[in-house]
Amino acid sequence: MKIQYDPKVDAVYIELAKGTYEVSREISDSVVVDEDKNGKILGVEVLDVSRVLGPKFRANTQRPSRFSNTGAVLHRISK
Numbered sequence: 001m002k003i004q005y006d007p008k009v010d011a012v013y014i015e016l017a018k019g020t021y022e023v024s025r026e027i028s029d030s031v032v033v034d035e036d037k038n039g040k041i042l043g044v045e046v047l048d049v050s051r052v053l054g055p056k057f058r059a060n061t062q063r064p065s066r067f068s069n070t071g072a073v074l075h076r077i078s079k
Contacts (some may be wrong), residue, residue, distance in 0.1 A: 010050050015043045 002015040022037040030052045032045045046052055 005049070009047075011045060011047050012049045013043055013045045017042050 003012060004015075005012045017040060019036040019040060019042045021034050021042060023035050025033045025035065027033055030047045030049075032047070033041055034043045034045070035041055
């Protein structure tokens with residue numbers, strides 16, 4: 001599993017499996033699921049993630065220095 005956060009558009013993508021993307025299904029205004037041709041879920045995108053997950057999301061998001069040029073952002077999800 002791989003999680004990527006894009007602070008410019010406030011979206012997170014959770015890659016659940018490798019595969020060839022076939023279709024995106026909009027689950028809600030903020031959640032899109034990517035599937036392969038057999039309906040296997042490859043990933044989930046959450047748009048406007050700070051609103052969906054709450055204000056603590058941005059507070060727990062940090063950019064690690066060793067990835068500073070890659071655009072990668074680490075996130076710790078609080079319970």
